[in-house]
Amino acid sequence: MSPKHDPTESPLLQLATLVILALAAAVVLFQLYAVLGRRVGRQAEDLAPARTGPAARDATVAATPGVTEPAALTGLAALRARDPNFDVARFMQGARQAFQMIVKAFAAGDRNTLRPLLAPDVMTAFEAEMAHREREGRSEQIEFLQEPRADLESLGVIGDLAKASVRFLAEFRSRSKGPEGEAVDDRRTAEVWTFQRNLTSRDPNWTLIHVDPAEA
Numbered sequence: 316m317s318p319k320h321d322p323t324e325s326p327l328l329q330l331a332t333l334v335i336l337a338l339a340a341a342v343v344l345f346q347l348y349a350v351l352g353r354r355v356g357r358q359a360e361d362l363a364p365a366r367t368g369p370a371a372r373d374a375t376v377a378a379t380p381g382v383t384e385p386a387a388l389t390g391l392a393a394l395r396a397r398d399p400n401f402d403v404a405r406f407m408q409g410a411r412q413a414f415q416m417i418v419k420a421f422a423a424g425d426r427n428t429l430r431p432l433l434a435p436d437v438m439t440a441f442e443a444e445m446a447h448r449e450r451e452g453r454s455e456q457i458e459f460l461q462e463p464r465a466d467l468e469s470l471g472v473i474g475d476l477a478k479a480s481v482r483f484l485a486e487f488r489s490r491s492k493g494p495e496g497e498a499v500d501d502r503r504t505a506e507v508w509t510f511q512r513n514l515t516s517r518d519p520n521w522t523l524i525h526v527d528p529a530e531a
């Protein structure tokens with residue numbers, strides 16, 4: 316004869332089985348969290364070295380307005396990568412001095428001063444204007460009323476050439492002589508001058524390669 320069936324036996328066994336399975340699942344999940352949870356917590360740190368790669372450098376290029384160049388680095392970083400001794404303050408002071416020297420030399424027709432400071436095509440344009448003024452029997456002297464204001468507009472490297480654009484705002488007094496007599500004129504000018512230097516050359520000097528009008 317088979318034993319009698321207890322109607323409460325099956326639910327109790329099922330409940331015990333579920334409790335055991337739940338405990339086992341909890342242990343497994345805890346072990347997974349112990350491994351994967353720490354990994355997830357380190358993802359930001361793991362990504363940090365990658366930001367020094369091409370993606371981060373491309374982001375740096377995109378974030379720098381006014382400069383377009385094929386190099387991975389841009390602006391001041393690109394220039395200092397090629398010339399670690401480059402100093403912005405020293406360059407800007409030199410740019411102010413060059414601006415005043417070039418403006419005065421152009422007014423006076425001083426070609427010897429201008430030639431080493433200008434790119435050949437700029438020197439050609441200046442030479443044509445000075446020759447025209449001389450044919451008309453005119454002369455001019457420039458006196459700056461105060462030191463010109465200079466603001467760095469852009470800075471970058473293309474190939475072996477470093478380029479820098481500087482916006483100048485200047486006030487000066489012009490004393491001119493011509494067939495009609497002498498004249499004194501106070502002027503205010505705003506221009507953007509672009510300078511260039513070959514980074515493979517031992518010559519540390521920059522030359523003027525372009526002049527553009529600017530808003531005063």
